[in-house]
Amino acid sequence: MQLEDVYRYIDANQQRFVDDLIRLVKQPSVSARGEGINDCAKIVEEMMQNVGFSTLIIPEGQGNPVVYGEIKSKSSERTLLFYNHYDVQPPEPLEEWMYDPYSGEIRDGKIYGRGVSDNKGNIVSRLKAIQAFLETTGDAPVNLKLVAEGEEEIGSPHLAPVVQKHKKLFSADAAIWEFGGTDRKGRPMIYLGLKGVLSVELRVKAATRDVHSANAPLVPNPAWRLVWALNSMKNEKDEILIRGFHDNVEPPSAEEMEYVQKIPFEEEEEKQDLGLSEFLHNITGLEALKALLYRPTCTINGFLTGYTDKGSKTVLPKKAMAKLDFRLVPRQVTEDILKKLKEHLKNHGFDDIEVITHGSTEPVKTPIDDSFVQTVIETAERVYAKRPVVYPTSAGSGPMHLFRNWLGYPVVSVGCAHAESHGHAPNENLTVEGFVKGTKFIAAILHDFSVS
Ligand SMILES: [Zn+2]
CATH class of the missing domain: 3.40.630.10 (Zn peptidases)
Structure with a gap:
């Protein structure tokens, strides 16, 4: 042969x-x-x-x-x-x-x-x-x-x-x-x-220079503004609060779930490897695997602002930035999610926050x-x-x-x-x-x- x-x-x-x-x-x-x-x-x-x-x-x-x-x-x-x-x-x-x-x-x-x-x-x-x-x-x-x-x-x-x-x-x-x-x-x-991915950077600026933190009663703090903005996007149950974010999410078909059930998911090894006693919100087994494969996410990748070196510095920073990625699942579209993110920020009074995109791929x-x-x-x-x-x-x-x-x-x-x-x-x-x-x-x- x-x-x-x-x-x-x-x-x-x-x-x-x-x-x-x-x-x-x-x-x-x-x-x-x-x-x-x-x-x-x-x-x-x-x-x-x-x-x-x-x-x-x-x-x-x-x-x-x-x-x-x-x-x-x-x-x-x-x-x-x-x-x-x-x-x-x-x-x-x-x-x-x-x-x-x-x-x-x-x-x-x-x-x-x-x-x-x-x-x-x-x-x-x-x-x-x-x-x-x-x-x-x-x-x-x-x-x-x-x-x-x-x-x-x-x-x-x-x-x-x-x-x-x-x-x-x-x-x-x-x-x-x-x-x-x-x-x-x-x-x-x-x-x-x-999954698809949309990477963005959020930038907030306030005063033209870093100022003495004694001025905090008068001068807006971009670090706090960014924290509040991020806080409005997701709650402590890890639910994404951007309006319409989940609109187009297509759940797995019954046939897909048949295959998903057969996937060996070594969650104990995984947890041990990461030094975790539990996954997020204690999800386990098939529920955890299904979340991993089919749940869209909003992740803070990094946050940068103000003084982070040794000791203390009573400073009020002039700017703050955060990098985020959204992992998306079939039928969600990166452009649509970006639009909804911008609308969300505007509707929550954060239209001073600049949104910069760093690339995307579709689910x-x-x-x-x-x-x-x-x-x-x-x-x-x-x-x-x-x-x-x-x-x-x-x-x-x-x-x-x-x-x-x-x-x-x-x-x-x-x-x-x-x-x-x-x-x-x-x-x-x-x-x-x-x-x-x-x-x-x-x-x-x-x-x-x-x-x-
Ligand atoms: Zn690689």
């Missing part, structure tokens, strides 16, 4: 594949600081070319380059697109790493390095699955497109206009998203959606009964010999809506990580075994999609 030959090729070339992954991990690509971005984009492009992709680097305006490539199939009309990102989170705190974050050190079957699980391992697994097919059968089972952007870790601020402008280039019949892996029991996890979901979703679920079960855990949506965010909502095809997220891959954290790692298995999984998806 054809797929068996592809697997054999992957096994025989495992060391070369790991070497390529290490090469990519050794190249820093921290989008938050613009470190190594162009060099990393070039390596990704070269790796794609080595597989047989015809490539193109799309400049993202003032943003980081998007690497794009495609391979035409001689035997299929269908097209599968892969979305990935080559940028990584900053590696700090460095002292908590067991090995240099850019060493690609292998110990006990694990490859360590910043970005190895998020998202460089997945980029390489996609490329190697495709290479294995081409080398074994001489053809791509379907038309293939691969997009690797360089700003995912900072919220993909420049990707929307790129997708808008190159709709034809990004058109496909289905897409595989960038993240995923196996859980503690080795079951593959499949994700079908993301997105592909239905479980979509035939591509069903294909991936069946493929996962065969490859891992375990029932996959299907997340109808997830608590994270990303630019998936550009592909799912704008271009209209199903998008499913799978990857090579494991339960202790430590994405975004020190000692990020991938097991060699997980990487090889993830590569076979992608090869099997290519095959099954071509015949489905």
Whole structure:
């Protein structure tokens, strides 16, 4: 059988594949600081070319380059697109790493390095699955497109206009998203959606300079104004009080809840890991999991004002600011929420508060009964010999809506990580075994999609 030959090729070339992954991990690509971005984009492009992709680097305006490539199939009309990102989170705190974050050190079957699980391992697994097919059968089972952007870790601020402008280039019949892996029991996890996110900054100004706090009876205090404004937005039960905020929230369907009930939720480990005895408002079990996946949120990310250094300073600050994010669920729209936030502030007498937006992505979901979703679920079960855990949506965010909502095809997220891959954290790692298995999984998806 054809797929068996592809697997054999992957096994025989495992060391070369790991070497390529290490090469990519050794190249820093921290989008938050613009470190190594162009060099990393070039390596990704070269790796794609080595597989047989015809490539193109799309400049993202003032943003980081998007690497794009495609391979035409001689035997299929269908097209599968892969979305990935080559940028990584900053590696700090460095002292908590067991090995240099850019060493690609292998110990006990694990490859360590910043970005190895998020998202460089997945980029390489996609490329190697495709290479294995081409080398074994001489053809791509379907038309293939691969997009690797360089700003995912900072919220993909420049990707929307790129997708808008190159709709034809990004058109496909289905897409595989960038993240995923196996859980503690080795079951593959499949994700079908993301929350949206709206990041804002609230700014209040009063006097033209900091003043002596003896003037407090006369001079308005921006710190208090900001506290009152924030207080008007959410109560102590964590209910969001912005009028109309929940208007468009679409609750999970009965079918989605069937899948949610099967998700193993390791809440005790989670609490222990965070040093909490209880979750917020004591929610547990299915209720907690449902909140995590389906509840929209309003979170204060940071608050800055006045004097916060040693000792005391009797000062009345001239300004205050807070950063917030709203995590949104399907049918909520970031623009609408922003409008409602501004109306809320105005209606509560806070029209002096300036609202600045720092980017947004929309909530997105592909239905479980979509035939591509069903294909991936069946493929996962065969490859891992375990029932996959299907997340109808997830608590994270990303630019998936550009592909799912704008271009209209199903998008499913799978990857090579494991339960202790430590994405975004020190000692990020991938097991060699997980990487090889993830590569076979992608090869099997290519095959099954071509015949489905
Ligand atoms: Zn990430």
